[in-house]
Amino acid sequence: MSFPIGLLWIGGGGAVASMALLRHAWGKPSRSVPLNLGAWATLLAALLCGMADSGAWGMAVVTLAALAAAFLCLAHAALAAPPGRQAASNRRVRMLPEGAEPLRLGARFLTFALTVPGACLTALAIALAARAVAGRIGLHDADGNVLMLFLMPLLWMLLVMLLLFQDRRRAQLLWLSLPALASLLILAATGTHI
Amino acid sequence: MNQVVHKSTVQRSLSAHAALGLLASALLYILCLTGTVTVLYEEWQRVEQPDAPEMTAIAPAAVQTAIANLLAGEKGRKATGHLYVHLPTDALPRTTITTDNQAAHVDARGALAMPERNAWSEFLLGLHDMLNVPGVIGMTIVGALGVMMLALTLTGIIAHPRIFRDAFRLRARDKGGVGLADWHNRLGVWTLPFAIAIALTGAMIGLGSINGYGLAGLFYKGDLEAAYAPIFGEEGKPDPKSAPLPDVAAALRTMAQRFPEARPLYVILHEPLTAGQQVQVLAGHDRRLIFGETYAFDSQGRFTGKAGLSDGHIGQQVAASAYNLHFGNYGGWPVKLAYILFGAALCGMIAAGVLIWLGKRERRGFHHPRLRAAWHAIIWGVPFALSMTFLARLTIGNEAPFVAIFWLLLLASLIAALCLPDTIRRGLQFLLGAGVIGGGLLAAALALGG
DSSP states (O other): OOOOSSHHHHHHHHHHHHHHHHHHHHTSSSOOHHHHHHHHHHHHHHHHHHHHHHHHHHHHHHHHHHHHHHHHHHHHHHHHOOOBOOOOOOOOOOSSOOTTOOOOHHHHHHHHHIIIIIHHHHHHHHHHHHHHHHHHTTOOHHHHHHHHHHHHHHHHHHHHHHHHHOSSHHHHHHHHHHHHHHHHHHHHHTTOOO | OOOOSOHHHHHHHHHHHHHHHHHHHHHHHHHHHHHHHHTTHHHHHHHHOTTSOOOSOOOHHHHHHHHHHHHHTTTTSOOOSEEEEEOOOSSOOOEEEEESSOEEEEOTTSOEEEEOOOHHHHHHHHHHHHTTOOHHHHHHHHHHHHHHHHHHHHHHHHHOTTTTTTTTOOOTTBTTTHHHHHHHHHHHHHTHHHHHHHHHHHHHHHTHHHHHHHHHHHHSTTOHHHHHHHHHOOOOOOOOSBOOOOOHHHHHHHHHHHOTTEEEEEEEEESTTBTTOEEEEEEEETTOSSSOEEEEEOTTOOEEEEOOTTTSOHHHHHHHHHHHHHHTOSSHHHHHHHHHHHHHHHHHHHHHHHHHHHHHHHHTTOOOHHHHHHHHHHHHHHHHHHHHHHHHHHHTOTTSOHHHHHHHHHHHHHHHHHHOTTTHHHHHHHHHHHHHHHHHHHHHHHHHHO
């Protein structure tokens, strides 16, 4: 497939230029607001050019051009990097016990059960409730169903994060059960047969 | 530095990032690697069967003849519910007809040429789509891994407040662990839009089954097809009375006359040779992310309407765009090469992630030589096992047990890692190199010989 010259090429060129400008701005000893703004504005303009030329397809192609340009900058940084041996981080991430700490396998399994199947079911319930609401406010079935299909994985991701950020099991259970309960109520209120 | 994100949030995010990474990294690595290789799905099919007839286009009458020839050979067998004709494209310039019973290539005149033999490409796709676990379970696991990848992306950003500030800083040759962390973080930042796009679309596709069952159960009286019909269009009502072959050639001629901007990709016959049969032409639209638009025709080849994937409801257009955005087949070689580059970067980022965690543990005085060796067995064992399946395709043939070869070799790599933790990395790197070179040379020899 060939790319005809036009707004798409301007967008692609702009995307590359924005990455070069960003590289220059972020390489300075102190942050330059005008340079940063210029770089991001160039990228935005490039994306708009892509969109004006070919809609979502044009935006996707311009994004790939920007990423490819960033990778070139990275490749240069990798090649130009001097050999070194700095002390690396040893921040503890509390994934495995240290020393005589207990392994807490049961608690780990419960966390898995809550964040994977538990959060999946809650996300499914919320997404279905959103679909029911979409139907009630007059959204076409195609829009409502696709909304549900994309919403469910996004909600699951958010729930996974929220649950893993909680220190207490009770808070995790509340984050799972309350939205699920609210969703079931919405489904019942909208007359959906559960 | 201004503390945009609270320190405790950063710490929690890092813990969540590590937990998700350790839970999902091995399977995510398999998905990303196979996804990267699958970008060349059409090209692999040509490598597998270099002697299949190729053409840049096929006449409508030849397609009609080919369908008639194939269905004539199926008399006495169980009637097929669907028939698909793959029409020549730039990436795969072949005409191939698939029914429930068989798949065959045809030549430009519509004569049946040879059976389709692309079992390795299908194995590769099956490994990526469902980790070779059949049915809903496999797709759901893969969809769940897409969700984990999204969560890993977001927790990774929150866990590293300086990640954008240092986005171009890559101390690649630092041996103390900083280099590895830089590679992980930089590749993470610059694959961010790509990773979000493929993880979200992958999750949407993978979780489509359970979500579809949810939609069907609550809104469509359990009818799964009815749940997807508003998006992708519906099939006609079945009528099992026998009927002559529909006029596919007329449908294709109508396509050329009425929709010259659309490139026919597939002809689909629903319930062929029955009174309820329906002809659909799936056609690609240049400079669109959608995989195509479905044009429907009756048995006489008269146009009856289109599904609306190209210009219908926004939900239809979004859903139809998810597939090409995921697989990278919307812009020819430039886009394919970009997807291969970013896919490889994702593999590198995942590989580095677990090594960073192991390195931190070691710097804190906790050494796990077998765990490290097992991770190297994944990093190098997955591509090695994949290269061996490809070699098996070229040497044993289409019937080689690819699933068994891949998973047994991966298991053997893991066992070897536990028994020989000091040598597994070098050993697998050597075997991988030999496998790739051997596969490449053999494929080239077969192509030249064919």
